[in-house]
Amino acid sequence: MDINKDLIAASSTPMVLAILAERDSYGYAIIQRVRELSGGRLEWTDGMLYPVLHRLERLGYVEARWETAESGRRRKYYRITSQGRDRLLEERRQWQAVDAALRGIWRVIVEVVPASATPIPQGA
Amino acid sequence: MPTAADHARPLEEQIDQWRSYLRRRQAIHPVDVAELEDHLREQVAVLMGAGLAADEAFLVAVKRMGELDALSREFAREHSERLWKQLVVASDPGEPRARARTDAFVAVALAVAAAVLVKLPELFGMEMDKSGSFYARNASFFVLPLLTGYFVWKRRLTTSAVRWLAGAFLAAGVLANAYPFKAGGHTEVLTVLHLPIALWLVVGIAYAGGRWNQVAGRMDFVRFTGELFIYYVLIALGGGVFMAFMGMLFEAIGIKAEPFFELVAPCGAAGAVLVASWLVEAKQSVVENMAPVLTRLFTPLFAALLLTFLGTVLWTGRGIDISRNVLIAFDLLLVVVLGLLLYSVSARDPQSPPGAFDVLQVVLVASALLADAVALWAIAARISEFGFTPNRVAAFGENLILLVNLGWSAVLYVRFLRGRGSFASVERWQTSYVPVYSAWAALVVIVFPLVFAFA
Numbered sequence: 015m016d017i018n019k020d021l022i023a024a025s026s027t028p029m030v031l032a033i034l035a036e037r038d039s040y041g042y043a044i045i046q047r048v049r050e051l052s053g054g055r056l057e058w059t060d061g062m063l064y065p066v067l068h069r070l071e072r073l074g075y076v077e078a079r080w081e082t083a084e085s086g087r088r089r090k091y092y093r094i095t096s097q098g099r100d101r102l103l104e105e106r107r108q109w110q111a112v113d114a115a116l117r118g119i120w121r122v123i124v125e126v127v128p129a130s131a132t133p134i135p136q137g138a
Numbered sequence: 139m140p141t142a143a144d145h146a147r148p149l150e151e152q153i154d155q156w157r158s159y160l161r162r163r164q165a166i167h168p169v170d171v172a173e174l175e176d177h178l179r180e181q182v183a184v185l186m187g188a189g190l191a192a193d194e195a196f197l198v199a200v201k202r203m204g205e206l207d208a209l210s211r212e213f214a215r216e217h218s219e220r221l222w223k224q225l226v227v228a229s230d231p232g233e234p235r236a237r238a239r240t241d242a243f244v245a246v247a248l249a250v251a252a253a254v255l256v257k258l259p260e261l262f263g264m265e266m267d268k269s270g271s272f273y274a275r276n277a278s279f280f281v282l283p284l285l286t287g288y289f290v291w292k293r294r295l296t297t298s299a300v301r302w303l304a305g306a307f308l309a310a311g312v313l314a315n316a317y318p319f320k321a322g323g324h325t326e327v328l329t330v331l332h333l334p335i336a337l338w339l340v341v342g343i344a345y346a347g348g349r350w351n352q353v354a355g356r357m358d359f360v361r362f363t364g365e366l367f368i369y370y371v372l373i374a375l376g377g378g379v380f381m382a383f384m385g386m387l388f389e390a391i392g393i394k395a396e397p398f399f400e401l402v403a404p405c406g407a408a409g410a411v412l413v414a415s416w417l418v419e420a421k422q423s424v425v426e427n428m429a430p431v432l433t434r435l436f437t438p439l440f441a442a443l444l445l446t447f448l449g450t451v452l453w454t455g456r457g458i459d460i461s462r463n464v465l466i467a468f469d470l471l472l473v474v475v476l477g478l479l480l481y482s483v484s485a486r487d488p489q490s491p492p493g494a495f496d497v498l499q500v501v502l503v504a505s506a507l508l509a510d511a512v513a514l515w516a517i518a519a520r521i522s523e524f525g526f527t528p529n530r531v532a533a534f535g536e537n538l539i540l541l542v543n544l545g546w547s548a549v550l551y552v553r554f555l556r557g558r559g560s561f562a563s564v565e566r567w568q569t570s571y572v573p574v575y576s577a578w579a580a581l582v583v584i585v586f587p588l589v590f591a592f593a
Contacts, residue, residue: 037181041173042177042180042181059204060177060181060203061174061177062208062212064177064213065213066214066289084167088176090172105363
């Protein structure tokens, strides 16, 4: 199942902020976490994550720092800021509202059209 | 059995190539390339850990990274400011940044040194307003040795080259100060005007740093000179605004700022040369060269002006009004036309075929030559009335030098337009001619005072 691009783009901000809220992380690990959380259904093009991270950095939601990883390579780590946490909270409210509204309508439709073509994923 | 190193080498090469593709994208900065490279390497390592061969892992990792155009577009959307090339110091991480910073530091230190140097003679009782002629004769020495020193440092010139450059400055310094000029005489003014032109060649040799005998090395110096001029004018404009505010602010509290202007302006003028030179060097690959842009704008305008002038002379039959400065005015006209020619040559791709702009260039040069011929004709007819003063001989000599350059350029250019010669010959002619200007200037400085008895 491919999730359409608009939906991926819209969910990128809460997704990245939420992952960073777990712990500080870097690009590759963030992508891996997204795959894990979505069971591989959210396919991000790897490179596209970085402009998103840079946008969040510009907006002050995350902070970046360079560190030398155990492999000896320099790696850019991102950390969520308090502003970012506020933003995450706000995103969460909005997504929950959207989700709640959709759940309501799914239930009604299931009653009207019981033989649904595809099963509705119930979260990860 | 292939070792790990055998596997690593092609992978490193592939990553190098991928990195160089990324670097070419204006919207993706070197820091971002480093970040993306870290990602790519980790992806490759994970895939190889899962059993893929190095090249397979590389291909998959690159594919997952996404298409380069799309990626660059996303970066450009997020960092739209990067499409405007703006940075004084390169933002490369690591070594290049350190080098750029040292470079900036050296340039600013030399600029401060120039500013101090301007003030140094005052310690020995040489007040600027009383010893004007001393300052005028030595203006070059406050700035050009430091500028030469900057390039000596930057290009790492050999000691023997440095000795020659220093010797040239020393000889010029002795000459400018040992000649017993008559106060306010013509030869002194000529020395003041020609010494910087003569010494500019010394700067050029240091700038080219061993490439002086190559067409490309000299052409780079020509480009540098044009850009330096433009940067200097811009800095001078900024300096003017700065001074105006200084005056206005102190005037507002009843303090006259004029005496302070005289203190600051010469230091600023000297230091600005070094700062401007450093900017030209630092920005040469970052900012589009301005001189060729201005050339494109003004070549058609000057061609139209000269053609109209010639047409008017023919139509009305008016002779040129011979006043004292007409020869100098025509010298300057030729200098401008030469500049227009030189900077369009400097920016032109020698491989591309003749175009409309090349025809325009020939029209410009030919009409300038004709206009100059008209002026020379008028002057020559009355030369006996004027007699030979140092000023007039200098102006005639310069006219001749420019005339020869433009005349032969026109010939070469026409040959090129008719497909009988290459554009490279126009370029080669211009670059081989560069020392002639300085040689003539040196002649004026060295020989004229002797011939005209320091008048």
